[in-house]
Structure formats: C-alpha cells, structure tokens
Amino acid sequence: xxxxxxxxxxxxxxxxxxxxxxxxxxxxxxxxxxxxxxxxxxxxxxxxxxxxxxxxxxxxxxxxxxxxxxxxxxxxxxxxxxxxxxxxxxxxxxxxxxxxxxxxxxxxxxxxxxxxxxxxxxxxxxxxxxxxxxxxxxxxxxxxxxxxxxxxxxxxxxxxxxxxxxxxxxxxxxxxxxxxxxxxxxxxxxxxxxxxxxxxxxxxxxxxxxxxxxxxxxxxxxxxxxxxxxxxxxxxxxxxxxxxxxxxxxxxxxxxxxxxxxxxxxxxxxxxxxxxxxxxxx
Amino acid sequence: xxxxxxxxxxxxxxxxxxxxxxxxxxxxxxxxxxxxxxxxxxxxxxxxxxxxxxxxxxxxxxxxxxxxxxxxxxxxxxxxxxxxxxxxxxxxxxxxxxxxxxxxxxxxxxxxxxxxxxxxxxxxxxxxxxxxxxxxxxxxxxxxxxxxxxxxxxxxxxxxxxxxxxxxxxxxxxxxxxxxxxxxxxxxxxxxxxxxxxxxxxxxxxxxxxxxxxxxxxxxxxxxxxxxxxxxxxxxxxxxxxxxxxxxxxxxxxxxxxxxxxxxxxxxxxxxxxxxxxxxxx
DNA sequence: AGTCGTTGTATCTATATTGATGCAACGACG
DNA sequence: CGTCGTTGCATCAATATAGATACAACGACT
Numbered sequence: 176x177x178x179x180x181x182x183x184x185x186x187x188x189x190x191x192x193x194x195x196x197x198x199x200x201x202x203x204x205x206x207x208x209x210x211x212x213x214x215x216x217x218x219x220x221x222x223x224x225x226x227x228x229x230x231x232x233x234x235x236x237x238x239x240x241x242x243x244x245x246x247x248x249x250x251x252x253x254x255x256x257x258x259x260x261x262x263x264x265x266x267x268x269x270x271x272x273x274x275x276x277x278x279x280x281x282x283x284x285x286x287x288x289x290x291x292x293x294x295x296x297x298x299x300x301x302x303x304x305x306x307x308x309x310x311x312x313x314x315x316x317x318x319x320x321x322x323x324x325x326x327x328x329x330x331x332x333x334x335x336x337x338x339x340x341x342x343x344x345x346x347x348x349x350x351x352x353x354x355x356x357x358x359x360x361x362x363x364x365x366x367x368x369x370x371x372x373x374x375x376x377x378x379x380x381x382x383x384x385x386x387x388x389x390x391x392x393x394x395x396x397x398x399x400x401x402x403x404x405x406x407x408x409x410x411x412x413x414x415x416x417x418x419x420x421x422x423x424x425x426x427x428x429x430x431x432x433x434x435x436x437x438x439x440x441x442x443x444x445x446x447x448x449x450x451x452x453x454x455x456x457x
Numbered sequence: 458x459x460x461x462x463x464x465x466x467x468x469x470x471x472x473x474x475x476x477x478x479x480x481x482x483x484x485x486x487x488x489x490x491x492x493x494x495x496x497x498x499x500x501x502x503x504x505x506x507x508x509x510x511x512x513x514x515x516x517x518x519x520x521x522x523x524x525x526x527x528x529x530x531x532x533x534x535x536x537x538x539x540x541x542x543x544x545x546x547x548x549x550x551x552x553x554x555x556x557x558x559x560x561x562x563x564x565x566x567x568x569x570x571x572x573x574x575x576x577x578x579x580x581x582x583x584x585x586x587x588x589x590x591x592x593x594x595x596x597x598x599x600x601x602x603x604x605x606x607x608x609x610x611x612x613x614x615x616x617x618x619x620x621x622x623x624x625x626x627x628x629x630x631x632x633x634x635x636x637x638x639x640x641x642x643x644x645x646x647x648x649x650x651x652x653x654x655x656x657x658x659x660x661x662x663x664x665x666x667x668x669x670x671x672x673x674x675x676x677x678x679x680x681x682x683x684x685x686x687x688x689x690x691x692x693x694x695x696x697x698x699x700x701x702x703x704x705x706x707x708x709x710x711x712x713x714x715x716x717x718x719x720x721x722x723x724x725x726x727x728x729x730x731x732x733x734x735x736x737x738x739x
Numbered sequence: 740a741g742t743c744g745t746t747g748t749a750t751c752t753a754t755a756t757t758g759a760t761g762c763a764a765c766g767a768c769g
Numbered sequence: 770c771g772t773c774g775t776t777g778c779a780t781c782a783a784t785a786t787a788g789a790t791a792c793a794a795c796g797a798c799t
Contacts, residue, residue, distance in 0.1 A: 179518075181550045183465035203707065212745060221788045226747070236461075242746065245796030249744025262707075267564060267620045268463045270591050270702040275553065282549060292657030294677055305677065307659070309552050338549045342699040343625055346641040357633035359680040375574030377589070377699065393699040395576055395587065398641040417624040417659065417675040420552040424545075425485070494775060503758045508777070524776060527766030531774025746795075751788105758783070765776075 182276045185268045187261065192235040199265050201225050202258055205240060210251035236261065274342070279379070281390045282338040287331050287421070295421050297335050301386045305361045306337045306419035334424040343418035344392035346380065348402060352411040361416040364390060368408045371399065380404055382412050464558045467550045469543065474517040481547045483507050484540055487522060492533035518543065556624070561661070563672045564620040566706070569613050577703050579617050583668045587643045588619045588701035616706040625700035626674035628662065630684055634693040643698040646672060650690045653681065662686055664694050 186193045204214030211229065215222035233239050239258040243250040254262075285299030287308065295308030308330075347353070349365065366384040373379075378399040381389035390412050394404075404410065468475045486496030493511065497504035515521050521540040525532040536544075567581030569590065577590030629635070631647065648666035655661075660681040663671035672694050676686075686692065 179469060179471045181467070181469050181546060183467045183550070183554055185463070185465045187461060187463050189461045210745060221790095222746095223748085223789080224787055230747090243796085244746040244794075245743090246745080247743090247797050250746065250795075250797090251744085252746085263618065264463060266704045266707070267562065267618060267702070268465070270620070270704045271557065271562075271622070272465055273591055274589060274702050275557070280549065280553075291678075292659065294658035307556060309555055336545065336549060338553070340553070342697060345627070345697060347635065348639050351635055351639035353629065353633055353635050356683055357630050359628040359674070359676045359684060361677055361680060376576035377574065392641070393697075394641045395643055395698045397576075398643060398698075401638055402641060415624060415627060415675075416677045416680075420549070420556050422548045422552045425548070492775065503760095504776095505759075505778085506757055512777085525766085526764075526776040527773090528775085529767050529773090532765075532767090532776065533774090534776085740799105742799080743797100744795105746793105748793090749791085751790080753788075754786085756783100756785075759781080761778100761780085763777085765774105767773100769770100769772085 180276060183272050185265065185272050187265060187268065190235045192232065194232060194236070194261060194265065196265075196269075198228060198232060199262060201228065202239065202254065202262060205252055206254050206262075209253070210249075211240070275340070278393060279341045279391045280338045281341065281344075281388070282336050283386075284334065284336050284424070287333050287335045287423075290329075290331055294416060295335065297337050297421055299337065299386075301384050301390075302364060304337050304419060305416035306335075306421040307417060308335060308421035308423070330423060335421045336424055337419050337421045339390070339414050339419045341379070341391040341393040344390060344412050344414045346382070346392055346394065346398075346402060346404065347411045347413065349409050349411050352413075359415060360413045362419065363411060363413040365409065365411050366390065368404050368406050368410055370406055371404060373399065378404075382410060384412065462558060465554050467547065467554050469547060469550065472517045474514065476514060476518070476543060476547065478547075478551075480510060480514060481544060483510065484521065484536065484544060487534055488536050488544075491535070492531075493522070557622070560675060561623045561673045562620045563623065563626075563670070564618050565668075566616065566618050569615050569617045569703070569705075572611075572613060576698060577617065579619050579703055581619065581668075583666050583672075584646060586619050586701060587698035588617075588703040589699060590617060590703035590705070612705060617703045618706055619701050619703045621672070621696050621701045623661070623673040623675040626672060626694050626696045628664070628674050628676060628680075628684060628686065629693045629695065631691050631693050634695070641697060642695045644701065645693055645695040647691065647693050648672065650686050650688050650692055652688055653686060655681065660686075664692060666694065 184195070186195045188194075200218065201214060201220070204218050205211055208214045208217055211225050212222050215225050229240055237257050238255050239261070240252040241255055242252045283297075283299040283301055283304060285297040285304065287295050288298045289296040290308065293307050295306055297304045297306060297308075345360065352363070364382070364384040366382040369381040369383045369389050371378060371380050373396050376396050378394045378396050380392045380394060380399065382392060384390050392412060402410070466477065468477045470476075482500065483496060483502070486500050487493055490496045490499055493507050494504050497507050511522055519539050520537050521543070522534040523537055524534045565579070565581040565583055565586060567579040567586065569577050570580045571578040572590065575589050577588055579586045579588060579590075627642065634645070646664070646666040648664040651663040651665045651671050653660060653662050655678050658678050660676045660678050662674045662676060662681065664674060666672050674694060684692070
C-alpha cells in the first residue's frame with residue numbers, strides 16, 4: 176500500500192466535449208441490456224442523466240443510439256456503428272494507458288544541443304540522445320497550461336530530461352547489432368545487464384550504460400532466454416528517437432538555485448517512497 | 458475544427474489521492490511567486506482552496522512546502538525536494554501523454570490462440586503477433602470498470618484487437634533485418650512502403666503488409682533518408698511484443714450480431730470523421 | 740382499444756467542489 | 770514595539786454535477 180502511481184484518465188475529445196469512462200460504461204450498458212432505461216437500472220444510475228448525456232454527446236459525435244419508442248417490449252435502443260467505433264477506440268486507448276502505468280521509464284538529463292522541428296538532440300552523460308522534445312519549439316500543443324511563459328524561440332542549451340519507456344527499448348547481442356544505416360533506430364547504448372526479474376512471461380531487465388542509473392527494458396521472457404540475458408552479459412540497448420520524449424526542465428523561478436540532476440531513474444508503478452531523492456542537496 | 462482526439466488527463470495517485478494538472482499548476486505557482494498567497498492571486502484562484510489542497514496532498518505525499526509565517530515580507534513558502542520530484546514526474550508523464558495523443562496506432566484484429574501470463578499470441582490476417590493482452594488473464598488491474606463480467610479463466614479463441622503505436626515500429630532494410638534470435642523484437646512483417654509524409658523532422662510512413670489497412674510507423678526524417686524509404690520500396694517492419702497491446706473485443710450483448718472487423722486502422726489525433734469507417738458495413 | 744416498457748422532458752433535490760471572506764497567529768525588521 | 774504580508778483555519782456562498790421523481794408520447798402487440 177502507498178505506492179505512487181502515475182496514471183491517466185483516458186478520454187476522447189471533440190469540440191471540447193469529452194467521452195470518459197463513465198460515458199463508455201453507460202453506452203456499453205445500453206448495448207448489453209438493450210435500453211437506456213434498463214442500463215440505468217442495472218448500473219445503479221439515473222435514467223435521466225444517461226439520457227441527457229447521450230443526447231449531449233450525440234450533438235458532437237453524431238448518432239450513437241438508434242432509439243425505438245413504443246413497440247414490443249416498449250422499445251429500446253441499440254448502438255450505432257459510430258458508437259461501436261467510439262467504444263473500440265476507447266478500449267484501445269485505455270489499454271495503452273494501463274500499459275503505460277505498468278511501464279517503467281528511464282530518464283536521462285542533459286542539455287539540448289540541437290533542434291530541428293520536433294526533433295531534438297540531447298547531450299547526456301550516457302551519450303547523445305535524439306528525442307522528440309515538446310514545448311517552445313514549433314507547434315502550439317494542448318499541453319500548454321496557464322502560466323507558461325517559456326517563449327524562447329531558441330531553446331538550445333536548455334536542460335532537458337529525456338524519458339524512454341522500457342517497452343520501447345530493444346536489446347540486441349553486441350555482435351549482431353545492426354548498424355544505424357540499416358534501421359530506423361537512432362539511439363544506441365552499449366552496456367552490461369545489471370539485473371533481471373521475470374514475471375508472467377515478461378522480463379524486466381536493467382542495463383548499466385555507464386551512468387549511475389540504469390536503462391530499463393521490458394522484454395518477453397522468451398526473448399530474454401533467446402538472447403541469454405543474464406547479469407553480467409554485454410548487450411546493446413537501442414530505442415527510436417520518436418519513442419523518446421524530452422521535457423524542458425522548468426527553471427525554478429523563486430528560491431532554490433540548484434537541482435538539475437545529472438541522471439536519475441524513476442520507477443513507475445513500483446516505487447513507494449519519494450522523499451529521499453538524492454537529487455538536490457541543500 | 459471538430460477533430461476527434463483521444464487523450465488522457467495525467468495524474469499521479471497514491472492511496473486514492475490524486476495530484477492532477479491543477480495541483481501541479483498551483484505548486485509551480487508557489488515556486489514561481491514564493492508564497493501560496495501570491496500564487497493564488499496570480500493564478501486567479503482562491504488562497505483558501507490552495508492552502509487546504511496542499512495540506513491535503515501532504516498527508517499522503519509527504520511535505521511539499523516549507524512554510525514560513527512571519528518574517529521579512531511576511532513569510533512565504535518554498536518547494537521541498539519532494540515536491541520538485543513530483544513536478545518532474547508529472548512533466549514527464551504529461552509529455553508521454555501528449556506524445557501519445559499525437560501518435561497514430563495501427564490496429565489488427567485476430568484471435569487469441571495462446572496465452573502465457575500477460576503475453577498473448579494473436580493470429581491475424583497479417584500474421585502472428587505477440588502482444589501484452591490485458592484483462593481476464595492474470596492480474597486484477599485498475600482498468601476494471603463496473604459491469605465487466607468477462608470472467609473466462611481461459612480466453613483463447615477470443616477475438617482480440619492488437620494495437621501498436623507508430624512510434625514503436627522499427628523499419629529495417631530487408632537485407633539487413635536482424636534475425637529474431639539476435640534481438641528482443643518478436644514481431645516482424647515484410648511489406649512495401651505505401652506513403653510517406655514528412656513534417657518538422659518527423660516522417661510518417663505507412664507500410665502495406667498485405668492486409669487492407671497499412672501499418673504506420675513514425676520515424677525521424679533522417680532515418681527515412683538513410684533507409685531511402687520511398688513509396689514502393691520494400692521494408693521489414695518490426696515491433697516488440699511488450700509494445701503491442703491486445704484488447705479483448707467485448708461481444709455485443711444485445712442486438713447486432715455482426716461487426717468483428719478483420720483489420721482496421723484508426724488514426725489518432727488527425728482523423729476528423731468517424732462515421733465512415735469502412736469496417737462494419739450496414 | 741387497452742397494455743406495456745420504453746423514450747423524452749422538466750423540475751426539484753442532494754452532494755461535491757470551489758471561491759469568498761474574515762480573523763487570529765506569526766516573526767523578522769525597522 | 771508596532772508594521773507587514775504571510776500562514777492557518779473556519780464559515781458561508783456560488784457553482785457544477787448527479788440522482789429522484791413525475792408525466793406525456795409512442796407504437797407493436799394482444
């Protein structure tokens with residue numbers, strides 16, 4: 176108990192109207208029980224609310240239910256193909272998210288030395304990393320919150336934290352590692368396997384790449400066996416630039432002047448104690 | 458206008474308490490303006506609310522602010538290292554999410570023929586895919602919503618939709634494609650480049666893998682050039698099993714008995730019209 | 740023509756969240 | 770020792786969201 180969990184509430188938005196988990200639950204209820212009325216009953220929610228909500232959603236997402244009022248059994252409602260499509264999207268989105276929560280990330284801190292559109296080159300203690308760097312650069316994205324005043328047209332030399340999801344890290348045997356000219360993988364690190372733990376057919380491998388925090392990779396147990404990955408083995412870890420995300424480290428406006436860690440790794444979904452982060456001392 | 462956007466509201470949770478974008482905004486305000494009071498003022502929010510909220514969060518996340526009451530200037534508050542760590546996590550999470558929204562996914566529908574813990578083998582028209590399949594299988598995860606009654610201990614032969622994010626797809630030249638014994642990449646498809654569009658240093662490539670909907674890949678423009686990817690070229694597209702997510706397709710309880718698409722590709726973040734999905738006709 | 744279980748509204752209430760306001764306590768500083 | 774702009778806390782009001790209830794309209798079926 177008490178574990179810190181980065182997560183996300185999935186939703187599908189159009190024109191400022193959001194379809195969230197609750198809406199999906201309702202629609203699925205209608206599909207299952209044949210009418211909004213019964214769905215409301217079974218789900219323990221008010222019919223009025225569901226009815227209003229569906230109508231509201233239909234204004235922006237198009238027809239979701241085919242209603243029939245009267246008739247045998249009094250009528251009922253069935254989902255349109257449109258609605259099914261929406262449900263499918265939501266399910267996949269949710270799967271993506273739950274996976275994201277389960278996936279650890281490795282983060283490297285470095286300085287942005289070059290930028291071309293969304294693509295940035297970050298110099299880190301572990302080597303050069305190419306990543307998609309959000310912010311200032313080009314497009315105005317939905318990330319922009321209130322109070323952001325980083326408007327620097329050129330953000331090179333800024334401190335950037337690059338994070339890579341462990342499920343995006345590919346491990347290869349050193350001998351057979353393909354040259355960059357042959358794949359679309361731009362980031363490569365040589366290292367040695369530090370630890371391996373397996374569970375449910377999935378193996379978590381940490382790779383020492385020369386800096387204090389390891390690079391984490393998520394593999395199938397099958398792959399781990401095939402590659403004969405054991406602690407001490409040498410491997411090449413690589414990941415695509417488009418799978419790595421860089422975040423401009425916001426400089427603290429006010430008081431403390433230090434921080435700016437070199438490298439640190441943050442576990443997602445497994446960590447439990449945040450307090451003792453040896454990052455910024457006094 | 459009117460584009461459908463799958464998204465997610467990031468948050469960090471512990472013990473049922475969530476730190477959301479609003480909280481982060483407030484904390485960042487304190488960092489910037491030096492006190493909760495001024496932060497509230499500048500952000501146009503009530504001081505009382507922020508004060509209560511911070512105290513509330515501190516109960517589960519540990520000390521976030523170092524308060525000083527009285528003293529020169531009346532006092533003020535500064536962030537603890539703990540709080541900075543939290544902000545950092547949130548930023549990276551948000552970056553992950555905004556990236557997710559921008560990333561297209563390719564989805565293949567098939568039947569689950571085998572399962573080992575989280576890992577499933579799915580037979581699709583395009584070939585066999587190994588993916589992490591959520592649900593029923595093993596662990597009770599946070600995804601479970603009300604009304605889920607898929608309790609089948611064995612869900613083989615169920616219909617599954619496998620989705621792969623385009624930033625997880627690696628493209629290689631056919632000659633040099635590494636054998637599966639040498640990498641941790643389990644899913645490979647041979648195909649031909651269908652279309653290429655480039656923007657901001659990032660290229661979106663669609664690969665025809667023999668089924669009607671293409672596999673999408675996101676590359677750096679540099680990679681695209683290096684691999685000389687142009688429409689018509691043959692390539693090998695591969696992705697890790699741990700980067701592919703499978704979702705059990707919920708069978709519609711009630712009425713329509715068809716649907717169950719073979720393969721369809723859903724664009725994330727760029728699509729604008731949902732209605733005309735040529736998946737299930739009439 | 741009556742029955743039945745819906746849909747479609749409208750109105751009222753309950754609850755949760757947030758803002759607004761007031762006020763005592765604080766403590767370095769002049 | 771008073772000033773000042775905070776923190777800490779309590780209380781009330783405003784707002785948003787969801788449930789509760791009521792009732793007319795509907796239309797295939799008996």
